[in-house]
Amino acid sequence: MNPLILLFLLGLITYFIVQRVANVTRSPVWLLWLVAMAPAIVSSGWVLAKGKPMPSETILILSAVCLLVYWFLIQRNRISPPPVNSTAAEGQEPPAEVPKESVNLPATPRPIDKAEETSLQNCFPWSVYYLQNVEYRPQAVICRGQLRSKPEVAYQTIQENVAEAFGDRFYLVFQEGTNQKPFFVLVPNPQAQAAADAAVPGVKPRKEVVSRPLLAIGLFIATFFTTTLAWLDLEKKAVQLSPTTLATGLPYALALMTILGIHELGHYLTARRYKIKATLPYFIPVIPIPLFPFGTFGAFIQIRSPIPNRRALFDVGIAGPIAGFVVALPLLLWGLAHSEVVRLPEKFEVFNFQALDPSFSILLALLSKLALGNALTDGFGVHLHPVAVAGVLGLVVTAFNLMPVGQLDGGHIVHAMFGQRVGAAIGQVSRLLLLTLSLVQPHLLVWAILLFLMPATDEPALNDVTELDDRRDLWGILALGLLVLIILPMPAGLATLLRI
DSSP, X not given: OOHHHHHHHHHHHHHHHHHTTGGGBOSOHHHHHHHHHHHHHHHXXXXXXXXXXXXXXXXXXXXXXXXXXXXXXXXXXXXXXXOOEEEESSSOOOOOOOOGGGOSSOOOOOSSOXXXXXXXXXXXXTTTEEEEEEEEETTXXXXXXXXXXXXXXXXXXXXXXHHHHHTTSEEEEEEEOTTSOEEEEEEEOHHHHHHHHHHSTTOOOOOOOOOOHHHHHHHHHHHHHHHHHHHHHHTTOOOOXXXXXXXXTHHHHHHHHHHHHHHHHHHHHHHHHTTOOBOOOEEXXXXXXXXXXXXXXXXXXXXXXXXXXXXXXXXXXXHHHHHHHHHHHXXXXXXXXXXXXXXXXXXXXXXXXXXXXXXXXXXXHHHHHHHHGGXXXXXXXXXXXXXXXXXXXXXXXXXXXXXXXXXXXXXXXXHHHHOHHHHXXXXXXXXXXXXXXXXXXXXXXXHHHHHHHSOSOOOOOSBOSSOOOHHHXXXXXXXXXXXXXXXXXXXXXXXXXXXX
16 A cells, blocks of 8 residues: 555544643644654655665664653643632631732633532531642632541542532542542533533533444444455455455454454443443444554443542453453454464564464463464464454454553553552553563554553542452452563463473
């Protein structure tokens, strides 16, 4: 395919990713996009000018420099919290406001008026949470003090009091500050605002985004067709398109869409169990191209209401990868058992499904040896059955989603296990480790770049202070262990022992 077409597709994907960080920095989106796309633009220009690919070492150096510049632009121009006007919660008078005539900026409305301040203060019993300070911001009220009970008791008590005093006007968020002291934040509820707008004549209410079943069904059908068509490209055989040849892709399409669908259904059903609003799973069809020949970019759901606590955040986050893996594992074992052992070509290709070297992944190597036994030895690979190809891609999808970064499933998991700040730090370290690992396994470089383009910080749950129980911590460790088994290559010692 023409490099310019590939460059356009990559640029489009990168633009949507970069937009996700636009709300945390003042750096222009176009500048962030240009820095992120610089390696692809330069390498494409090199191919067009010289007719051969740019040396891999040069691409790695250029990518590393651009990622550092990208990070610098975000951090240097990161949006700071707006100025705070504070009033004491113990009856002291608030500081005098600057007269409006002395400045050119309009006054910013506060979420509550002065008459409601007493009601707010009464929501905090001193035996549960001793309120010391209230900070008013344009879209939030921050209440700081000392926690005098268990976090779950404090949140439940104050949430009930706030609901009694203000109805559904606010979401109550419970977070831990940099000084390790928990604080409460009242954030306006957009749904309550929409209802209030609907009651005002002449004001157009905001439309709530809900599931669209017809759209979900349409995307499902389109993705089923593109994944079926993709198998013809994955087989790398020149065949004439017909119903008979198209039918050969049905096992691959059915297996892959089952894995992806169960993954997203795991998220969806768990969200519904916690009464979290979420859309139906939406598949993303894509016409097979050399850059991405698999027929789909995956599937996703959209969460449309806040996560109530870290337990719910953990359960929703881990449900997808575990459900998808539970389905992918038997499909992969069956597909490997029906695959053929072939001699490996001299040139290594990580996703050469006609002669796949399973040693690029510890878990895949173990499963291949289990399914094929002594037939799989050193110097031999696997010509994968269509179901096995779907199973391998299922492992790849599981591993990528388990990356402990930002709003990926793994990011939700480490956030729930260790808290928002520590989870963000783990995400930063993980991105650096993956970039280092990509020097040994170049196929991981694309993952490393995508992770650097994503926000490292996950959104807080409403009760973001109450910690998980030991059982969930254990499941989280096992999930991260699964990630390691999938992305790390087979050690030489273990390969010798298994004779792979």
